[in-house]
Amino acid sequence: MPTFLTNDGVEIYYKDWGSGQPIVFSHGWPLSSDDWDAQLLFFVNQGYRVIAHDRRGHGRSTQTGSGHDMDHYADDLSALTAHLDLKNAIHVGHSTGGGEVTRYLARHGEGGVAKAALISAVPPLMVKTAANPLGLPKEVFDGFQAQLAANRSQFYRDVASGPFYGFNRPGAKVSEASIHNWWRQGMMGGAKAHYDGIVAFSQTDFTEDLKKITIPVLVMHSEDDQIVPYVAAGPLSAKLLKNGRLKTYKGFPHGMPTTEAETINRDLLTFFKS
Numbered sequence: 001m002p003t004f005l006t007n008d009g010v011e012i013y014y015k016d017w018g019s020g021q022p023i024v025f026s027h028g029w030p031l032s033s034d035d036w037d038a039q040l041l042f043f044v045n046q047g048y049r050v051i052a053h054d055r056r057g058h059g060r061s062t063q064t065g066s067g068h069d070m071d072h073y074a075d076d077l078s079a080l081t082a083h084l085d086l087k088n089a090i091h092v093g094h095s096t097g098g099g100e101v102t103r104y105l106a107r108h109g110e111g112g113v114a115k116a117a118l119i120s121a122v123p124p125l126m127v128k129t130a131a132n133p134l135g136l137p138k139e140v141f142d143g144f145q146a147q148l149a150a151n152r153s154q155f156y157r158d159v160a161s162g163p164f165y166g167f168n169r170p171g172a173k174v175s176e177a178s179i180h181n182w183w184r185q186g187m188m189g190g191a192k193a194h195y196d197g198i199v200a201f202s203q204t205d206f207t208e209d210l211k212k213i214t215i216p217v218l219v220m221h222s223e224d225d226q227i228v229p230y231v232a233a234g235p236l237s238a239k240l241l242k243n244g245r246l247k248t249y250k251g252f253p254h255g256m257p258t259t260e261a262e263t264i265n266r267d268l269l270t271f272f273k274s
Contacts, residue, residue, distance in 0.1 A: 001060070004083045006076055008067060013060035014053035014080060018044040021114075022086045023272075025052040026077060028095030028120075029201055030156070030194040031185040032059025035094070038261035039268070046269060053080055055100070057193020059185065068196035070204045074103040081112065090272055091116045094257055095228060096201040099123055102237075106209035117218040117268055120225055120254045123206035123237045132205075134232040141202040148195055156186040163226035166253030178258060210240035217244045218271045220264065222252035245271070 003011045015033050023043055025036040033052035040050045054061040056076055057068055077100055081089065089112055093101035098121020105116065128135035147155040160182035162168040167179070186194070219241070221234025230248075238246035247267060249256065257264050 003061075004079065006056070006079050008072075009062075010056045010064050010067065010076070011062045012053055012056065012076055012080065014051060015040065016049070016051050016084065018047070018049045020047045020049050021272075022049040022051055022084075022089045024077070024081065024086070024089055024091045025050070026073075026091065026093040026097030026100045027052065027055065027058070028097050029197050030058060030189050031182065032188060034059070034181070034185055035258070038258060039092070039265060042261070042265045043269075048272075051080070051084065051086075053077075054189075055097075055193075057197070058189040060188070063190030063193065065190075065192050068193050069200050070099055070103045071107065073100040073200070074107045077101070077104045078108040087112050088114045090114055092119065092268065093117070093121055094119045095254065096122055096197065099201055099204060099206060102206045102209045102213070103204070105215070106206075106212040110213070110215050113215055115216045115218070115272065116213070117220060117271060118234075118237060119220045119257055119264065120222065120228055121219070121233065121237065122201045122204075122228055123233065124210055124240060125205045125207065126202045126228060126232065132232065134229070136202075136229065136232075138202075141198050144198050145195055148191065148198070152191055152194070153183070153187060156183045160186075164253065165255045165259050166224065166226065168226075169224075169253075175259075178255075182255075206237075207240060210237055210244075211242075214242045216271075217241050218247060218268070219244055220247045220249070220256075220267065222249040222254070222256055224249075224251050225254045227254035
């Protein structure tokens, strides 16, 4: 099982398949690299080298009790790229992973990076503040932590069967397999990492990070995203980026890389080749 050690002794699991230009995928909370299956298989068959890791405390990586913040996430991603000596890489982040990619590019620079894509991503800031009036009230995220602490298994089942994939929408085609796979990935990880991660993804302000990024970035977001509301995320991120391109979807859920994989993969491929 391929792993590497971070400077603070955390073992990070990763997948590394194929050859060609590398694409590095950063997953959402509270999942693992398995959430990228539809993308990894598609792009490896398109001739790319595909890489995805389990964030610290998630999936098969060490269930450490510390370092569950965006700076550590970005540093771990940087350590992965250094471990694999990646050049001309494309970075793709979904949800919390989009925050990870954003902080990585701003904190560690764009050397060795060609492009990036942010899908249903948390930047620029999820929580409501005086400067971010369109964000969600902090009480929403406090509620997430309370539900996780009370019954993590039930909470994860509720998220996956409801807003994450839009299965709570009238007429939605519910996939029990997708619900179970989301729950499985969540329960693989550590409760402490996931509890702290709620603060990391909701309260980290990426405004200044986005302003520093100069490479081409595709921002993909749906107007019906029930987890990271469109009005406070995708369009604002695209405006803050020096070379951002916004791709808006209608009716797609937050978890659109899974439910709408054919469309998302096609649009990513077009961007990569452009």
